[in-house]
Amino acid sequence: MPELPEVETIVRDLAPLITGARIVHARAGWPRMIVHPAADEFPEAIRGRVIEAVGRRAKWIVIELSGGLVLVIGVRMTGQVFVVPSGAPADRHVHLVIGLEDGRELRLRDMRKFARVGVYRRLPDGGLGGWAAPGAEESEPGDPFRRHGPEPLDERFTLGVFRRRLRARRGRLKPLLLDQKFVAGIGNIYADEALWRARLHPLRTVGTLAPADERRLYRAIREVLAEAIERRGSSVDDYTAPSGDGEMQEHLAVYQRTALPCLRCGRGLRRIALGGRGTHFCSWCQRLPAADRAGTAALLREERRSPGVRAGRDTEATRRAAATRRAQARRGIRWTELPAGEGVVGLRPGEGR
DNA sequence: CAACCGACCTGTTCGC
DNA sequence: TGCGAACAGGTCGGTT
Numbered sequence: 001m002p003e004l005p006e007v008e009t010i011v012r013d014l015a016p017l018i019t020g021a022r023i024v025h026a027r028a029g030w031p032r033m034i035v036h037p038a039a040d041e042f043p044e045a046i047r048g049r050v051i052e053a054v055g056r057r058a059k060w061i062v063i064e065l066s067g068g069l070v071l072v073i074g075v076r077m078t079g080q081v082f083v084v085p086s087g088a089p090a091d092r093h094v095h096l097v098i099g100l101e102d103g104r105e106l107r108l109r110d111m112r113k114f115a116r117v118g119v120y121r122r123l124p125d126g127g128l129g130g131w132a133a134p135g136a137e138e139s140e141p142g143d144p145f146r147r148h149g150p151e152p153l154d155e156r157f158t159l160g161v162f163r164r165r166l167r168a169r170r171g172r173l174k175p176l177l178l179d180q181k182f183v184a185g186i187g188n189i190y191a192d193e194a195l196w197r198a199r200l201h202p203l204r205t206v207g208t209l210a211p212a213d214e215r216r217l218y219r220a221i222r223e224v225l226a227e228a229i230e231r232r233g234s235s236v237d238d239y240t241a242p243s244g245d246g247e248m249q250e251h252l253a254v255y256q257r258t259a260l261p262c263l264r265c266g267r268g269l270r271r272i273a274l275g276g277r278g279t280h281f282c283s284w285c286q287r288l289p290a291a292d293r294a295g296t297a298a299l300l301r302e303e304r305r306s307p308g309v310r311a312g313r314d315t316e317a318t319r320r321a322a323a324t325r326r327a328q329a330r331r332g333i334r335w336t337e338l339p340a341g342e343g344v345v346g347l348r349p350g351e352g353r
Numbered sequence: 354c355a356a357c358c359g360a361c362c363t364g365t366t367c368g369c
Numbered sequence: 370t371g372c373g374a375a376c377a378g379g380t381c382g383g384t385t
Contacts, residue, residue, distance in 0.1 A: 002378060032361090059379075076379045078363080093363090112362040114379065171355050179355095180380080187378055237365090237377065255378095275357060278376085318366080325364095358384080367375080 002075060002239045004152070004185030005228030005248065007059050010081055013242040014061070014106075015054040017083045022050050022101040023065075028117070030095040033110075036118040036141045041133050045119045046071060046098070058148050058184035068122045069131060072144060073108065078238045079115035080329055082107045089332040109329060111238065118144060148184040152221050153229075157183075162218045166206055172292075173217070174202035174274050186221065189234055189255045192280045194220040196254045201288040202272075202279045203296050208289050227251070240326040249319075254280040272299055 002010070023046050031039035049065040056062060061081070063071040075081065086105045090097075096108035096117060108115055120128035120143070128143040149165070150157045165183070169176055176182055177191040186194070195202055197220035200213060209217070232246035233239060236256065239246070253263050258271040262282040272279050288296065 006378080074379080077377070078379095110362090111364065112377090114362065116380090169354080175356065178379090189378065234378080239378065276359095277378095321365085356385085358382100360381085360383105361379105363377100365376085367373105369372090369374105 002079075002233060003059060003187035003190050003228075004056075004225055005190070005231075006233035006239050006241070006246065007056050007061060007075070007185075008229050009233045009241045009246060010075070011054050011056045011061055014081065014083070017242060018051050018063075018100065018106060019054060020051065021104070023047060023098055024101050025099040027097045028095065029097075030113055033095055033108075033113065033115055033117055035116050035144075036120065037131055037133070041136070042117075042119060044133060045069065045131060057145050057151075058180060059187070060145070064122070070120045070122050070128055072118050072120065072128075074116045075108070075110070076112075076114035076116065078112045079108060079110040080238065080240060081242055082109065082330060082332075083242055084332065091332055093329075094332070109332075120144070145184075148180050149182045150184065152183050152185060152225055157222075159215060159218050163211075163214055166209070166214055166217075169206050171205060172202065172274075173200055173204045173206065174277075174279055176206065177221070178275075178277070183221070185225070188277050189236070189252065190221075190224055190228065192255050193224045193252055195286060196281060197224055199285050199287075201283075201286040201292070202274060202281055203288055203292055203299065204286075205292050208291050235323070235326065237322050238326065238329070240330060244330075245323065245326060254282065256280070274299065 026043040026046055028034050028039055028042055034042045037045060046065060046069065049067055049069060051063055052066055053064040054061065055064070059074060061073040061075070063073070065071055073081065083104055083106055086099060086103055090107065093111050094107050094109045095113065095115070098106040100106065108117070119131050121131045123129045128145065130141045150161065169182065173195060174191055177186045177194065178188065192202070194217065198213070198216040200217060228234065228248040231248040231251060232241060234248040234252060235245035236249050254269055257269050258280060259268050261267065262269055262285055265282065265284050267282060267284045269280055270283050
């Protein structure tokens with residue numbers, strides 16, 4: 001999904017739109033999307049409740065409801081959240097509709113159905129616990145965030161805290177940054193970007209870092225995430241927020257810039273596959289010390305055969321096509337599926353095939 | 354603990 | 370032009 005900056009942008013857009021609104025109905029068209037409680041209990045759990053606040057934890061939208069309930073939404077890879085009038089056209093990718101008393105709907109659209117939604121109880125200690133309909137057996141799912149690491153932009157996340165967590169770990173930097181238990185909210189884009197900014201190779205291991213390296217990494221993580229929030233996130237492929245696209249994609253240094261010149265040294269950027277994820281870096285600016293080179297030959301050689309080296313996803317035409325799809329998604333339809341010669345106007349919910 | 358893998362899903366683009 | 374393969378921002382559970 002969108003990563004921390006993208007979810008933060010969704011949350012900031014959403015808050016003024018829905019805070020204070022009362023939920024009057026809910027429909028979940030894809031039951032597997034509801035992780036707690038059981039999908040058939042979900043509408044009743046939130047019906048009649050007032051949305052009191054909208055926030056974020058890690059890459060999740062956290063919506064505080066009256067009566068101490070909390071609605072969490074993880075949009076994962078392709079989930080999109082919109083607030084629209086209830087008559088607005090929908091397509092087959094809208095899997096969750098939450099009707100508001102004022103006639104609008106909060107909709108979750110997700111092409112790949114990876115998004116997840118849950119309702120929990122806010123506990124006195126601030127954590128989340130299970131919820132069950134009155135009289136029903138309560139299954140205790142536990143706090144969905146209990147394993148998450150600290151929020152990287154929180155003031156309590158100091159350099160000292162970062163160092164302590166870092167030194168408790170071993171492995172390579174890229175997989176470590178992607179581990180939500182280490183620090184919450186970083187994903188594939190910002191892991192690569194932070195490592196480039198800090199001039200650290202993705203295969204570098206924690207044990208080889210000097211104190212100055214640790215500090216650069218700490219600052220790079222915080223700075224790239226903060227800048228991305230200011231720019232409303234990276235609108236790559238499907239990501240868009242309720243009030244429109246971001247522009248951070250125009251300012252990324254390495255992500256999806258394979259073979260293009262490094263913005264610091266001008267040499268061609270490289271891409272390897274690390275744990276199945278595309279990993280972009282500059283092998284000149286992000287040197288791998290001899291100590292970390294053992295056992296990396298296969299990983300680095302892989303690059304030449306990797307299909308990811310294709311430039312296709314990086315072309316201007318591809319970007320434009322994606323922007324058009326996002327705009328259409330915001331209107332709830334896909335023009336490719338409209339009968340020839342027919343406009344948007346006549347389309348009603350459920351009609352857009 | 355570290356790292357990889359396959360699932361989970363659908364759509365787009367590439368290469369033949 | 371068509372068709373299969375590869376790939377996509379995330380996370381989980383299972384293995385090694």
